[in-house]
Amino acid sequence: MNEQDFLAAYDPRDYPAVAVTVDVVALTIREGALHLLLVRRAEPPYAGHWALPGGFVRPDEDLAAAARRELAEETGLGGERLRRVHLEQLASYGAPDRDPRMRIVSVAHLAFAPDLPDATAGSDADEAAWLPVTALSSRQLAFDHGRIIDDGLERARSKLEYTPLATRFLDPEFTVTELREVYETVWGHPLHAGNFHRKVLSVPGFVESTGASTERGGARGGPRAKLYRAGDARLLHPALLRPAREETVR
Amino acid sequence: MNEQDFLAAYDPRDYPAVAVTVDVVALTIREGALHLLLVRRAEPPYAGHWALPGGFVRPDEDLAAAARRELAEETGLGGERLRRVHLEQLASYGAPDRDPRMRIVSVAHLAFAPDLPDATAGSDADEAAWLPVTALSSRQLAFDHGRIIDDGLERARSKLEYTPLATRFLDPEFTVTELREVYETVWGHPLHAGNFHRKVLSVPGFVESTGASTERGGARGGPRAKLYRAGDARLLHPALLRPAREETVR
DNA sequence: CGAGTTCTTCTCGAATTGAGAGTAATGCCG
DNA sequence: CGGCATTACTCTCAATTCGAGAAGAACTCG
Numbered sequence: 001m002n003e004q005d006f007l008a009a010y011d012p013r014d015y016p017a018v019a020v021t022v023d024v025v026a027l028t029i030r031e032g033a034l035h036l037l038l039v040r041r042a043e044p045p046y047a048g049h050w051a052l053p054g055g056f057v058r059p060d061e062d063l064a065a066a067a068r069r070e071l072a073e074e075t076g077l078g079g080e081r082l083r084r085v086h087l088e089q090l091a092s093y094g095a096p097d098r099d100p101r102m103r104i105v106s107v108a109h110l111a112f113a114p115d116l117p118d119a120t121a122g123s124d125a126d127e128a129a130w131l132p133v134t135a136l137s138s139r140q141l142a143f144d145h146g147r148i149i150d151d152g153l154e155r156a157r158s159k160l161e162y163t164p165l166a167t168r169f170l171d172p173e174f175t176v177t178e179l180r181e182v183y184e185t186v187w188g189h190p191l192h193a194g195n196f197h198r199k200v201l202s203v204p205g206f207v208e209s210t211g212a213s214t215e216r217g218g219a220r221g222g223p224r225a226k227l228y229r230a231g232d233a234r235l236l237h238p239a240l241l242r243p244a245r246e247e248t249v250r
Numbered sequence: 251m252n253e254q255d256f257l258a259a260y261d262p263r264d265y266p267a268v269a270v271t272v273d274v275v276a277l278t279i280r281e282g283a284l285h286l287l288l289v290r291r292a293e294p295p296y297a298g299h300w301a302l303p304g305g306f307v308r309p310d311e312d313l314a315a316a317a318r319r320e321l322a323e324e325t326g327l328g329g330e331r332l333r334r335v336h337l338e339q340l341a342s343y344g345a346p347d348r349d350p351r352m353r354i355v356s357v358a359h360l361a362f363a364p365d366l367p368d369a370t371a372g373s374d375a376d377e378a379a380w381l382p383v384t385a386l387s388s389r390q391l392a393f394d395h396g397r398i399i400d401d402g403l404e405r406a407r408s409k410l411e412y413t414p415l416a417t418r419f420l421d422p423e424f425t426v427t428e429l430r431e432v433y434e435t436v437w438g439h440p441l442h443a444g445n446f447h448r449k450v451l452s453v454p455g456f457v458e459s460t461g462a463s464t465e466r467g468g469a470r471g472g473p474r475a476k477l478y479r480a481g482d483a484r485l486l487h488p489a490l491l492r493p494a495r496e497e498t499v500r
Numbered sequence: 501c502g503a504g505t506t507c508t509t510c511t512c513g514a515a516t517t518g519a520g521a522g523t524a525a526t527g528c529c530g
Numbered sequence: 531c532g533g534c535a536t537t538a539c540t541c542t543c544a545a546t547t548c549g550a551g552a553a554g555a556a557c558t559c560g
Contacts, residue, residue: 018307020268020344020355057268059353063344092342092357094270094313103309105270105355107342177538195518197539202516216527222537223525237494238516244487427507445549447508452547466558472506473556488547 018103022067023054023145025090025152026075026111029169029185033132036149037074037111040127045100046142052149053128054106063089067109074128075113076120086112086168090152098144110152112168160186162239164206167230173210175225176200187242199240205233268353272317273304273395275340275402276325276361279419279435283382286399287324287361290377295350296392302399303378304356313339317359324378325363326370336362336418340402348394360402362418410436412489414456417480423460425475426450437492449490455483 026037038050053074057066064087072082087109094105120128133153138146160166166182167174180196200206207228214224276287288300303324307316314337322332337359344355370378383403388396410416416432417424430446450456457478464474 018268018270020270057344057355060346062346063342063355089341091339092313094307094357096310096312105307105313105357107344107355175538192518192520193538194520194540198541199517217525218527218537220536221525221527221534223539225538238491241488243518425507442549442551443506444508444510444551448510449548467556468506468558470505471503471556471558473508475507493549 018105020057021054021104021106022057022063022070023052023106023108023148024067024071024074024087024111025052025108025149026071026085026113027133027152027156027169027186028113028115028130029182030115030130030132032181032185033134034153034185035130036133036136037071038129038131039074040129041142049142050131050136050140050145051142052108052145057107063107064109067107067111071111074120075116077116081116084114084168084172086165090148090155093144093148095144106148108148108152110155112156112165114169114171157186157242161241162236164230164233164236167207173212173227173229175214175227176207177225179207179228183240189243203233203236203238203240205231206236207231268355270307271304271354271356272307272313272320273302273356273358273398274317274321274324274337274361275302275358275399276321276335276363277383277402277406277419277436278363278365278380279432280365280380280382282431282435283384284403284435285380286383286386287321288379288381289324290379291392299392300381300386300390300395301392302358302395307357313357314359317357317361321361324370325366327366331366334364334418334422336415340398340405343394343398345394356398358398358402360405362406362415364419364421407436407492411491412486414480414483414486417457423462423477423479425464425477426457427475429457429478433490439493453483453486453488453490455481456486457481 024037028035028037037053039053041047041049041051053070055066055070057063061069067089068082068085068087071085071087072078075082077085088111090108090110092105092107094103096103098104098106116130118130133149136146136149141149160183166179166186169182169186170178176197177193179200180191180193183196184190208231210227210229212227214227217224274287278285278287287303289303291297291299291301303320305316305320307313311319317339318332318335318337321335321337322328325332327335340358340360342355342357344353346353348354348356366380368380383399386396386399391399410433416429416436419432419436420428426447427443429450430441430443433446434440458481460477460479462477464477467474
């Protein structure tokens with residue numbers, strides 16, 4: 001049976017209820033570590049467990065709008081600050097038993113944000129916090145959110161390779177070193193500073209110079225760094241490839 | 251308001267009805283051109299327009315299972331042949347007005363298949379056919395399916411770069427030339443045969459030799475080609491990058 | 501058999517990458 | 531204020547990869 005016949009033959013409200021929610025894997029970098037926005041569940045199931053911020057899609061709301069609204073509610077963000085957060089669809093999760101109460105299909109989204117003020121729980125009584133991703137075991141997470149987070153992290157690592165989205169973790173003006181630290185944090189290993197510098201400046205449209213420099217050198221010395229802002233490229237050509245993990249030798 | 255509170259406070263059936271469907275962008279290569287599986291709609295809205303095969307997700311069915319079922323219904327495929335078709339989730343589409351009858355969120359999937367027998371319409375009365383992707387204008391397509399197809403094509407082009415999925419367009423044993431023709435068809439431009447050959451054989455786990463060769467040379471001459479099968483790599487390291495489109499010069 | 505086609509390998513210069521080192525600007529500490 | 535550690539940025543050089551062309555061998559067709 002296909003969609004159109006089905007709709008002709010059935011009143012939709014007779015059909016087994018499916019709910020559609022959005023969940024957001026929101027990433028930021030704090031103190032050199034990748035952090036993730038989570039809310040603590042107050043009610044069963046999974047009371048006391050951490051969960052992704054999310055909720056129902058409203059009747060006249062686009063999926064992306066629902067995700068951005070959920071993000072705004074949990075971060076207390078609005079206006080220009082919220083608009084600068086990168087938000088993209090990640091994937092949908094719809095295993096029949098993923099929520100014990102009813103059939104829920106969740107459209108997960110992925111967000112990249114610069115360092116933000118501490119999270120405040122939404123209008124409800126939940127606790128919300130940015131937690132380091134390394135501090136999470138799947139045991140402590142509600143539903144299939146551990147899996148969603150893993151998928152989000154892998155997507156984030158991959159997106160840094162071929163898009164300029166690393167800049168979304170930073171303020172509008174940033175140094176090449178700050179940009180490199182984003183890559184090192186998300187990819188989880190150090191990069192060669194000189195080669196990274198050469199590469200970033202050689203990829204067309206990745207960054208553009210502001211002409212300005214930082215006011216001070218680093219905390220422990222060193223020259224002032226030049227400031228850049230994000231360029232207008234949507235894709236990096238050629239890409240910044242992460243070093244091959246240990247070859248699956250065959 | 252978030253998910254858990256909402257569920258505690260509301261009977262799901264009171265909530266505005268949302269239906270979840272799957273749609274499938276199924277691609278194959280016929281006569282050197284990329285083809286797409288479509289069904290012709292018999293009923294309004296969009297009667298007479300072409301649409302992606304798809305339908306409702308059943309109550310106890312996973313999203314991927316629903317997509318594979320829809321693909322099976324429209325292609326008449328089953329068993330081993332069906333299992334060899336690559337199927338992955340593409341994205342979800344849920345604009346409030348994408349279907350004029352009610353709120354429908356569709357989880358689109360992307361399929362790569364070797365050349366298959368002609369499509370047969372499903373149990374319903376629709377016409378189903380493999381059509382060349384170049385023959386489609388958005389005007390002739392139902393709903394937002396033109397957009398979904400565009401996203402699927404771009405995903406397909408991109409997936410050929412860093413995964414070995416091009417082999418899924420071919421039979422289990424294939425020649426390097428056949429593999430190159432897949433790339434040329436999906437990417438839409440010719441590749442240097444010698445360099446492609448060198449590259450494919452140098453990427454670990456992409457293809458492995460069967461030891462055998464084709465029975466005959468090409469139709470117009472040439473030596474017999476060696477036969478390969480897909481290797482066990484899930485990702486290509488290093489990737490096969492498509493030539494940069496005209497540089498967005500700045 | 502001859503001509504044309506195609507698979508496969510080779511060559512060579514250009515471009516990119518990885519690794520290390522060098523230079524100059526800066527903050528910190530005595 | 532001077533010396534030193536630190537850091538931004540540049541440079542060098544060898545290794546690798548890539549693009550383009552060509553050569554050689556194996557084959558089909560007429």
